[in-house]
Amino acid sequence: MRHFGTTTAVVCLAAFGLPALAQTNEVEVMHWWTSGGEGAAVAVLKEDLEAKGTGWRDMAIAGGGGEAAMTALRARATAGDPPTAAQMLGFTVTEWAQEGLLGNLNEVAEAEGWDAVVPEAVQRFGKYDGNWVAAPVNMHRPHWVWANAKVFADNGLTAPTTWDEFFAAADKLQAAGIIPVAMGGQPWQEATAWEAVVLSISPELYQKAIIEADPEALASEGITQSFDIMRRIRGYVDDNFAGRDWNLATAMVIRGEAGMQIMGDWAKGEVIAANLTPGVDILCSVVPGTQGSFLFNTDFFAMFDVGEDKRQAQLNMASAAMSPSFQETFNLAKGSIPARTDVSPDKFDECGKKSMADLAEASAAGQLFGSLAHGHGQPPAIQRAYLDVVTQHFNSDMSSADATAALVAAVEAAK
Ligand code: BGC
Numbered sequence: 001m002r003h004f005g006t007t008t009a010v011v012c013l014a015a016f017g018l019p020a021l022a023q024t025n026e027v028e029v030m031h032w033w034t035s036g037g038e039g040a041a042v043a044v045l046k047e048d049l050e051a052k053g054t055g056w057r058d059m060a061i062a063g064g065g066g067e068a069a070m071t072a073l074r075a076r077a078t079a080g081d082p083p084t085a086a087q088m089l090g091f092t093v094t095e096w097a098q099e100g101l102l103g104n105l106n107e108v109a110e111a112e113g114w115d116a117v118v119p120e121a122v123q124r125f126g127k128y129d130g131n132w133v134a135a136p137v138n139m140h141r142p143h144w145v146w147a148n149a150k151v152f153a154d155n156g157l158t159a160p161t162t163w164d165e166f167f168a169a170a171d172k173l174q175a176a177g178i179i180p181v182a183m184g185g186q187p188w189q190e191a192t193a194w195e196a197v198v199l200s201i202s203p204e205l206y207q208k209a210i211i212e213a214d215p216e217a218l219a220s221e222g223i224t225q226s227f228d229i230m231r232r233i234r235g236y237v238d239d240n241f242a243g244r245d246w247n248l249a250t251a252m253v254i255r256g257e258a259g260m261q262i263m264g265d266w267a268k269g270e271v272i273a274a275n276l277t278p279g280v281d282i283l284c285s286v287v288p289g290t291q292g293s294f295l296f297n298t299d300f301f302a303m304f305d306v307g308e309d310k311r312q313a314q315l316n317m318a319s320a321a322m323s324p325s326f327q328e329t330f331n332l333a334k335g336s337i338p339a340r341t342d343v344s345p346d347k348f349d350e351c352g353k354k355s356m357a358d359l360a361e362a363s364a365a366g367q368l369f370g371s372l373a374h375g376h377g378q379p380p381a382i383q384r385a386y387l388d389v390v391t392q393h394f395n396s397d398m399s400s401a402d403a404t405a406a407l408v409a410a411v412e413a414a415k
Contacts, residue, residue, distance in 0.1 A: 037269020
């Protein structure tokens with residue numbers, strides 16, 4: 001991999017009598033990392049790039065899960081002015097690549113041996129048509145329960161491993177005047193809980209009803225049960241949850257105002273940003289019944305094909321984002337684990353170490369699945385159909401049977 005700075009590139013071209021192509025050694029990066037923990041992780045990326053001579057122009061679009069950022073990205077691309085690089089989740093990378101708008105990163109990927117260190121499940125989304133089009137920076141795990149350790153200890157509770165234990169803990173917390181479950185009322189947050197509930201019923205159900213969108217599995221008793229569990233969870237959420245951002249829900253757990261939150265490990269970034277120790281001050285355990293399986297979502301940086309003058313800066317960014325030392329530092333702040341399998345777990349906290357060990361175990365057992373709520377289960381249009389029904393059910397008194405029927409119809413219509 002060549003690392004030409006702006007000056008070097010211009011000087012070299014001029015020396016060969018070629019017209020100097022003004023290299024822009026700056027990247028404009030669109031992302032949705034705006035919470036405290038996410039901001040700390042972005043700072044790691046920005047500093048790393050700047051130290052390597054590549055400038056950073058920030059284009060942050062607030063909104064967990066990235067829906068608002070993806071709308072803004074579509075508008076920029078439609079206007080013929082996409083950013084140099086954009087944060088993207090699984091199937092979104094595929095969709096932009098299908099449209100022929102992403103640049104090819106093979107030059108860096110081959111020189112740096114990405115194929116050998118990135119898990120197959122992640123490569124599937126980072127590559128399109130056999131070519132690398134996006135650099136994976138992490139593996140997030142969305143199905144965790146975060147619990148306030150002091151609140152739990154004061155109430156004689158330990159991390160729940162079954163739904164019975166979860167609801168028994170919720171009852172105790174409620175009796176003690178603590179909000180049992182902190183939640184934010186946004187479709188992607190409700191779907192983050194729902195997909196974990198489906199996985200807890202069985203990994204086979206997750207595979208069939210979500211990954212394969214199989215109509216029979218979608219109409220099954222297991223899906224109806226998943227809506228029953230969601231309705232029970234709703235009973236332990238406070239009345240002000242509508243529209244609440246995920247990080248505000250995490251803050252409720254951090255302050256001890258709420259006992260638990262079901263959320264991905266970006267919540268761990270908030271714990272770290274609050275100078276608390278994950279696994280000690282805020283307990284991490286996987287959603288009851290999902291031990292042995294691993295849902296994942298990876299944040300990619302996809303590079304738009306925005307011209308030769310920006311290409312070197314894009315390759316620099318892709319290379320920097322994939323370096324083992326960067327992946328370690330970045331993920332220590334972000335709450336996720338590296339997208340490379342050759343980074344040591346040593347510096348990671350208890351929850352990160354568990355995530356790495358569980359990932360290896362689940363992959364070996366064929367129990368690694370893409371997260372639907374976070375773009376790795378179904379392409380965006382079908383994903384939306386699931387999210388619409390899950391949110392409609394959670395925010396009304398719709399019966400589980402009606403929600404199941406609505407889901408079957410919505411997914412079929414979206415296919
Ligand atoms: C992204 C995370 C992000 C979270 C909340 C997820 O979809 O993968 O990086 O922290 O959304 O915004």
